[in-house]
């Protein structure tokens with residue numbers, strides 16, 4: 001069924017009785033050309049583009065829980081392409097362009113809202129660094145705009161410009177950045193993939209790989225063995241656990257990132273705002289809640305819940321730039337598993353096992369990457385060569401010395 | 417989380433900074449013929465288990481001791497805390 005304004009109108013007149021489930025719930029077949037492990041945003045996008053752009057048939061997505069139960073349904077929904085390094089920025093700008101056309105492409109309302117993102121700076125040296133970043137962004141075809149403190153006072157009068165410790169000196173705008181309704185992204189890709197024949201199999205955990213003489217020929221699951229021409233792992237925070245079943249150790253640690261939502265308020269925040277000293281980012285959802293977050297907790301964990309010191313740290317960050325946030329009451333908080341890599345950048349690559357592919361290491365920034373990650377992973381799976389915008393995301397880059405370390409922190413995942 | 421420091425007793429984990437997997441104590445021999453591979457694995461690859469994990473915590477806001485904490489990454493339960501020095505000596509290091 002194609003969605004349109006006319007459809008909404010006619011369904012409204014007939015009691016909304018004609019809507020159907022948007023994907024099937026098939027049993028697994030004994031064999032597929034491509035099996036994608038993980039029904040998060042990246043896995044579903046990969047299946048969608050494999051079927052739509054590369055014409056691959058016989059694809060299954062195997063998801064241990066239900067689709068949307070992982071990070072795709074837990075993130076703070078910020079999309080942007082304001083990276084610095086050559087290995088990253090063209091990839092994220094490609095993702096931005098895919099976001100801009102996504103709803104038309106998959107015929108689903110994902111509430112893509114280019115309401116802008118603003119990175120505040122608080123010192124002269126930080127402004128210089130942001131000018132450099134803005135230039136890198138523009139070189140990749142993205143938009144960037146430097147705002148002075150006076151500009152910001154007009155646009156965002158509630159910010160604490162004269163904070164004694166961290167006065168606001170200006171900011172870097174990306175007007176095309178913004179937010180997207182995260183779970184609608186999972187549902188839109190799932191529906192689009194299902195319409196093209198992809199089997200989305202939920203409650204199907206992969207428990208092992210069938211590997212013989214260096215070739216992967218299928219997987220073991222809680223719903224039995226399934227054979228496959230190619231097996232594509234795409235499990236975000238569970239990357240190390242799943243790849244360990246194939247005997248592969250990864251340059252990844254799993255950490256928890258928390259997020260917070262306040263009670264619904266009248267519109268106060270026009271776009272996304274980030275603090276330049278501590279880690280704090282905030283936007284306002286269409287329901288009115290302030291959605292915000294900060295740093296990861298900083299220790300290895302698979303618990304999907306965090307601890308109080310980070311809650312305090314995030315609240316302090318919020319108070320430092322917009323003291324009015326202190327009046328809002330917190331409604332909910334939750335955590336999700338981060339696949340933190342050793343340089344803060346992701347992987348889309350083959351492994352040394354033939355037929356086994358890996359996508360992961362997205363750290364806390366993989367939501368914005370969802371469309372490009374799906375497109376580039378599909379490209380790799382269909383053609384066995386990396387997409388031109390994903391050539392740097394190799395698993396062996398640490399061994400070769402080609403790190404993509406945006407922050408220059410070194411092999412310390414909790415600092416990226 | 418509360419870390420039961422062997423010298424100071426129970427301390428809030430917020431007083432500590434976290435380094436990572438305690439295998440970082442076992443620095444490879446730089447003179448070995450396969451030292452490059454050894455250091456690549458040492459620096460970049462991790463087991464990252466779900467369950468029991470031995471890890472290095474530094475008491476930055478306290479006595480500046482390095483500890484090896486055994487903690488369950490699924491429940492955050494801490495089962496054992498030792499001075500990293502004691503662990504290193506047991507592994508045959510001279511300090």
Ligand SMILES: Cc1cc2nc3c(=O)[nH]c(=O)nc-3n(C[C@H](O)[C@H](O)[C@H](O)COP(=O)(O)OP(=O)(O)OC[C@H]3O[C@@H](n4cnc5c(N)ncnc54)[C@H](O)[C@@H]3O)c2cc1C
Nearest residue numbers: 038040041042064070071072075076078206336366367368
């Ligand atoms: C609190 C929070 C805030 C965030 N904020 C942002 C943000 O503002 N902007 C941004 O760009 N990014 C953000 N992120 C990061 C982003 O959400 C993730 O990087 C991204 O969603 C990861 O890719 P995914 O959607 O495919 O992951 P997931 O949705 O986690 O998908 C992985 C799936 O694999 C499944 N799986 C695991 N093991 C198995 C198995 N053995 N068999 C079968 N299936 C398995 C899991 O159940 C899961 O559904 C945030 C993350 C969190 C937690």
